[in-house]
Amino acid sequence: MKTFVFRNQTVEPFLGSDGMTYSGYDDISHVPEDVDRYIWFYQVPVNADSIQLSEEVASFIDKLDLVLNRVDVTKPFIIFSLENLFQLRLTGNETAVAESVTAFNRHAMQLSIERNNVKWVDFGEFTSRYDASTLMNWKYYLMSQMMLNPKLADDFQRWFQRLDEEMALKRKKCLVLDLDNTLWGGVLGEDGIDGIKLGGDYPGKAYSYWQQSLLQLSRNGVILTVCSKNNEADVVEAWEKNPHMVLKREHFSALRINWRDKATNLRELADELNIGLDSMVFLDDNPTERELVKQMLPEVTVPDFPDKPYQLMVFFKQLVERYFRIYRVTEEDRAKTQQYHANAMRKAEMGRFADMESYLYSLDLQLEIIPADEHNLPRIAQMTQKTNQFNLTTQRYSEADVKQRLDNGWHIYGMSVSDRFGDNGITGTIFLEPVDETTVNIDTLLLSCRILGKGIEDAFVKTVLNVLRLDGYRHVTAAYLPTAKNGQTADFYDRMGMACSATEADGTKRYDLALDHVYEIQNYYNIKVL
Amino acid sequence: MNLEEKVLEIMREVFDLEDITIDVSQKNCAKWDSLHHLTLSSELEDAFDLDLEPEEIAEMTDFSRVIAMLKSKL
Numbered sequence: 001m002k003t004f005v006f007r008n009q010t011v012e013p014f015l016g017s018d019g020m021t022y023s024g025y026d027d028i029s030h031v032p033e034d035v036d037r038y039i040w041f042y043q044v045p046v047n048a049d050s051i052q053l054s055e056e057v058a059s060f061i062d063k064l065d066l067v068l069n070r071v072d073v074t075k076p077f078i079i080f081s082l083e084n085l086f087q088l089r090l091t092g093n094e095t096a097v098a099e100s101v102t103a104f105n106r107h108a109m110q111l112s113i114e115r116n117n118v119k120w121v122d123f124g125e126f127t128s129r130y131d132a133s134t135l136m137n138w139k140y141y142l143m144s145q146m147m148l149n150p151k152l153a154d155d156f157q158r159w160f161q162r163l164d165e166e167m168a169l170k171r172k173k174c175l176v177l178d179l180d181n182t183l184w185g186g187v188l189g190e191d192g193i194d195g196i197k198l199g200g201d202y203p204g205k206a207y208s209y210w211q212q213s214l215l216q217l218s219r220n221g222v223i224l225t226v227c228s229k230n231n232e233a234d235v236v237e238a239w240e241k242n243p244h245m246v247l248k249r250e251h252f253s254a255l256r257i258n259w260r261d262k263a264t265n266l267r268e269l270a271d272e273l274n275i276g277l278d279s280m281v282f283l284d285d286n287p288t289e290r291e292l293v294k295q296m297l298p299e300v301t302v303p304d305f306p307d308k309p310y311q312l313m314v315f316f317k318q319l320v321e322r323y324f325r326i327y328r329v330t331e332e333d334r335a336k337t338q339q340y341h342a343n344a345m346r347k348a349e350m351g352r353f354a355d356m357e358s359y360l361y362s363l364d365l366q367l368e369i370i371p372a373d374e375h376n377l378p379r380i381a382q383m384t385q386k387t388n389q390f391n392l393t394t395q396r397y398s399e400a401d402v403k404q405r406l407d408n409g410w411h412i413y414g415m416s417v418s419d420r421f422g423d424n425g426i427t428g429t430i431f432l433e434p435v436d437e438t439t440v441n442i443d444t445l446l447l448s449c450r451i452l453g454k455g456i457e458d459a460f461v462k463t464v465l466n467v468l469r470l471d472g473y474r475h476v477t478a479a480y481l482p483t484a485k486n487g488q489t490a491d492f493y494d495r496m497g498m499a500c501s502a503t504e505a506d507g508t509k510r511y512d513l514a515l516d517h518v519y520e521i522q523n524y525y526n527i528k529v530l
Numbered sequence: 531m532n533l534e535e536k537v538l539e540i541m542r543e544v545f546d547l548e549d550i551t552i553d554v555s556q557k558n559c560a561k562w563d564s565l566h567h568l569t570l571s572s573e574l575e576d577a578f579d580l581d582l583e584p585e586e587i588a589e590m591t592d593f594s595r596v597i598a599m600l601k602s603k604l
Binding site: 010012013139140142143144146150151153386388484485 | 560563564565568569572576583584587
């Protein structure tokens, strides 16, 4: 199965490489079609400015919608809930970020109700197992943008695999319940109506909670039935006369209270209710009965039943999560959720955008093109050392190398990018080597992958080309030198409209360009050339 | 098992490659990218029960440097 992952952080160690491909960081520009499913796995970024951060988190809602509107509605789309892994509150009543996180999660949950292909994953189920210092390791975060501690990768994979299997399972429709030591403690035939353990102190109290929980399950559409070896008249009497009985006759859609084998009873129940055996879950405290049903009716799901009454609530939670998680909602629920939804959208305080262009507009992108100088030279050299993916020629330079080229008359620029969510600093560079009076060669062109996906690379190069033309240059030569990691840039110059003049055996492509016109640049980039 | 063998074994697992030898480096091994480098560092920290500083992690660019770093920390 091929999966595409939208993410704003490094998640590869957790979701793995098997069949997975990943978006750029916070890059929604590319929505591939040749995959079987999608995963949305964003987390709350790190930013001490909580107002700015809350706006950024709220903007994930629009990004998610934008992506969802572009994917095939028949393909599964899994959304991880947002969890704030590093909560920073400068004041006690600071709630802006938490509100945005809640708004996003409500929105995602709502989508999972409205759209059949959308599944919402409660990431908190995983994170709540760990304390904050285990969850996030700042060393690894700062080195690699990995929010989640890489040491949790194995745990995460196990957790997600189980969840993945559960999501693929068909929801069950019907719960078949034994009575003695299953719905109440003790044996009705021996202990009598008032002798069975139900209500009052432990263990009766445990069975009361258990029955109340099952009642809620039935109110949400799960069919409850009884399959018990008992005298039916005794049971009916207990339902009528035991004051602690929560589940009574009217809560069960069908009964098989007799002394026949349970496999036969289950088959009859399935027929009577007109449901498949594979949509039934059978609960019985007696392992012999469970084994019989497993052997005779392998389609029926038969979970182990807890030994101790105090384990019943955890068992109930597992039942719900594995078999009965309810996606069907009432009209009232729907109205309530819609109200939440509207509030969330107002809170987002974002200009709505329906397409990529208005999204880019909303970002308020600022590009500054800065000549290399002694302040930014270390950063520029460092980028040539580290950048692998969006790097056309992968020339590695030391600070001294860069300095020497500047002294030799090269034009070297850094590009700094900021948007309404913050400043990314210098995240791109271009090295231009004058060949003669009117010709310049692009020796190096690279951008950090965290700013990709917003068309910034195009705007950057076009601006530089316009500047070169104003400076009197008329020809540009450039090259793409393939490496194991820079495949995504193989066609970059072609996309820029440059003609490929030669392709060499090793995949190297050479380009020639006449600077004979001004390149138009979309006006959602505010560009300053310093 | 000596240190070198143990490190080779960890590298084979992290990079998911059988033919890892003591000549391996970030330059000659395509799988040894920045992400696998972090995973490798984290596995080494666990296996040898030590903490590597970011600067130390950055220095471990080939097999012999990894071994030298571990020896200096053990």
